[in-house]
Amino acid sequence: MRQQIVAGNWKMNNDLAQTESLITELKKQTKTSKAEVMVAPTFTNLFRAFDALRTTDIEVIAQNMHFAENGAYTGEISASMLKSVGITTVILGHSERREYFNETDAMLAKKVDAALANAMRVIFCFGEVLNDRKSSNHEQVVESQIKNALFHLEASAFKNIVLAYEPVWAIGTGETASPEQAQDMHAFIRKTLSDTYGKTVAESVSILYGGSVKPNNAQEIFGKPDVDGGLIGGAALNAADFFDIVNAF
Numbered sequence: 001m002r003q004q005i006v007a008g009n010w011k012m013n014n015d016l017a018q019t020e021s022l023i024t025e026l027k028k029q030t031k032t033s034k035a036e037v038m039v040a041p042t043f044t045n046l047f048r049a050f051d052a053l054r055t056t057d058i059e060v061i062a063q064n065m066h067f068a069e070n071g072a073y074t075g076e077i078s079a080s081m082l083k084s085v086g087i088t089t090v091i092l093g094h095s096e097r098r099e100y101f102n103e104t105d106a107m108l109a110k111k112v113d114a115a116l117a118n119a120m121r122v123i124f125c126f127g128e129v130l131n132d133r134k135s136s137n138h139e140q141v142v143e144s145q146i147k148n149a150l151f152h153l154e155a156s157a158f159k160n161i162v163l164a165y166e167p168v169w170a171i172g173t174g175e176t177a178s179p180e181q182a183q184d185m186h187a188f189i190r191k192t193l194s195d196t197y198g199k200t201v202a203e204s205v206s207i208l209y210g211g212s213v214k215p216n217n218a219q220e221i222f223g224k225p226d227v228d229g230g231l232i233g234g235a236a237l238n239a240a241d242f243f244d245i246v247n248a249f
């Protein structure tokens, strides 16, 4: 059985005090599902969040990292720096990173390599923009995003990879992919994996859906056979809503 995962991406929200109060609220919630739960605060709050949640089963993860180990990269953070404050999972390739910070597939391949070389787990994000979907190019776009950044890896690397399909047109827009659209794409992604790495690998990789997942639609989306969880933005900033989604399995 694949691991079910619900990860909250807090993006550039919450200063230290707000982070602490959200964590206080998260600790009051009860988990009734088997899903693995993760939250991704901003860099400055990672260590405090890690410390505050270390006695819980909520994992604190990072939203991004650089591919170099260290050096003259002003403003950047490396895998070993994240690991030194207890972080062992990182989100890479979020569409906001691709769009606003010009992250390319080639750059993401290097980031994935750096994370894996540091024994970190990667939540690798990808997804098409609205025009790709309107012109029925969405599968082609997603396939090339995955292949360009991940298909140089050995099959064994996929035990540390989680995929997150996030159609860009559904992120923060209130518009979600229909459960059928999500399932169709997730099945396509699994087939793409299977064609190169075989069925065993394809069946073992968790594929999350992201894009306006809310308490009122999570159950239907998570009910689809190839959807193994969600990457949650806006709704993850409210502890009760977030746990409604965690418990939607």
Ligand code: PGA
Pocket (backbone or CB within 6 Å): 009, 166, 170, 171, 172, 173, 174, 210, 211, 212, 213, 231, 232, 233, 234, 235
């Ligand atoms: P959203 O964000 O839930 O606010 O649409 C999802 C994401 O960007 O991961």
